[in-house]
Amino acid sequence: MDQQSVPQTTINRLPIYLRCLIRAQSMRMPVINSVGIAEMAGTNAPQVRKDLSYLGELGTRGIGYDVDALIAHISRLLGLTRDRRAAIVGFGRLGSALLGYPGFGEHGCAVVAIFDSDPAKIGTLPLGIEIRDVADLESVLRELLVDIAILTTPVEVAQTMAERVAAAGVTAILNFAPVRLEIPPEVAVRQVDLSTELQILSFHLAERRRVE
Amino acid sequence: MDQQSVPQTTINRLPIYLRCLIRAQSMRMPVINSVGIAEMAGTNAPQVRKDLSYLGELGTRGIGYDVDALIAHISRLLGLTRDRRAAIVGFGRLGSALLGYPGFGEHGCAVVAIFDSDPAKIGTLPLGIEIRDVADLESVLRELLVDIAILTTPVEVAQTMAERVAAAGVTAILNFAPVRLEIPPEVAVRQVDLSTELQILSFHLAERRRVE
DNA sequence: TTTTGTGAAAGTTTTCACAGCG
DNA sequence: CGCTGTGAAAACTTTCACAAAA
Structure with a gap:
């Protein structure tokens, strides 16, 4: 099947399936069927089968999915077999908090650079990673072969920073601004986007109230 | 038009439109048309008109949308006219970092309670808000009329905390676990979900590589 | 004239039912 | 017999074209 044709909605669910499969693996389940994955992932069995197809x-018909093989396959498709190198831009x-998040290391993603513009922070070494002057952004990103930029800057400079990391050849951005x-x-x-999420939740609260 | 029938995809875009409208308002634009909103929001004009319809x-045909009136209308629909009371569960x-995020106050959402299980943290007052013992979760949530719970606990306890906040009558949860x-x-x-986002970005990196 | 609001078309995603295979 | 893989149907979302209104 053509990999190009995997729908975006399916891609968005694959990390969730992967997490479920890793849980199944840790429970020593050699095989799991679509119902089992669906229950763990909070979706339904036909959805899982369609996505995986x-x-x-x-x-294997009559049996299910081999847990190890499926983990390997999804990991490969998501590019998780290759170690990813991330940079945090804006160290407030x-x-x-993100630097300390264990989720990075667990998923083959290493923070290799941190940038800030505050002279008081530049040169310090949180968790052993040197904070660089954002003035050197482009050269350091290229030098350290960064593939993912994590933008945690104030909103005013996020667009400029996005343009600069893109110009430096970074093709993946996780934007918190x-x-x-x-x-x-x-x-x-x-x-x-925290405030967007809060507003969507606020809508649900308002809707509940309207229904009652 | 029936409010119940507003599609979820539209609801998800309303906070973005609202942000654009507030920017327009700060630029002293009394009126904006669907093309203007679309450009600011990164979508297209028919999408904006369909959503707003x-x-x-x-x-107003031939003119566009009155910025102040549209802000008022979207704010009301999203329930932002009423102040929201949030609790942070898990103060790592x-x-x-979330407590210090200015996005809360700006959008009528106040953090009124913090919970943790660490005796060294309980009783301290970051930004003037007392950290409570998670053992008192239910009573404090009810007492302080919390409507949104923000879960920033370790993954192992998130399900239990979700059940407990739900049992205490909280009907909106923002889950970071x-x-x-x-x-x-x-x-x-x-x-x-940070690691899900990183994995989706990793897929895009892998796909670029496959295409090249 | 300008720009909205909307029905219809096109596109996408989810659900379903069952053929097909182990 | 059990469970996957899939074509077709249903549901949902986006895009389009244009009538209608200011």
Whole structure:
């Protein structure tokens, strides 16, 4: 099956399936069926089978999916077999919290560079990683072969920083600043937006109230 | 138009439109048209018009949308006219970073309670808010009329905490723990998942490589 | 004239039912 | 017999074209 044709919605669910499969693996389950994955992942069995069918014929009829083989296959498709190198741009509270997040190391993603503009921070070594002057952004990103930029800057400078990391050849950005980045389409952007999420939750609270 | 029938995809975009409108307002634009909103929001004009049409007939043909009126209308629909009271459950690095995030106050959402299980933290007052013992979760949530719970606990306890906040009558959860929460459907959950986002970006990096 | 609001078309995603295979 | 893989149906979302209104 053509890998290009895997729908984005399926891609978005693969990390969730992967997490479930790793849990199954840790429970010593050699095989799991679509119902089992669906229950763990909070979806339904046909959805799981359809999603996995885009990756190829990975299951065995009458049996289910081999847990180890499926983990290997999804990991490869998601590019998790190759170690990813991330940079944190903007080392305030949030950047600092993310650096300490164990999720990076667990998923083959290493923070290899940190940037800030505050002279008091530049040169310090949180968790052994030197904080660099954001003035040197482009050269350091290229030198350290960074593939993912994590933007935790103030909103005012996020667009500029996005343009600069993109110009330095970084093609994946995780943006925590509440602004929609305008950058070339070959750069993948994932937006994490706290106030948007809170507002969506607020809508649900308001709706509950309206129904009652 | 029936408010119940506003599609979830539209709801997800309303906070983005709102942000654009507030920017327009700060630029002293009294009126904006669908093209203007679309450009700021990174979408297209028919999408904006379709989305806004679900909320009622809010525009003026030949003119566009009154910025103040549209802000008021979207804010009301999202329930932002009413002040929201949030609690942070789990005060590690991430919880601490979120407490300092200015996005809360700016959007009428106040952190009114913090919970942790660490005796060294309980009783301290970061930003003037007392850290409570998680043992008192239910009573404090009810007492302080919390409507949104922000879960920043370790992954192992997130499901238990979700059940407890739901049992205490909280019907909106923002979950940062990398686990799919199983709770009654009347509780709205928004998942913010760093490692999932990184894996999706990793897929895009892998795909670029495959294409080249 | 300008720009909204909307029905219809096109595209996408999810669900379903069952053929097909082990 | 059990469970996957999949084509077809249903549901949902986006795009389009244009009538209608200011």
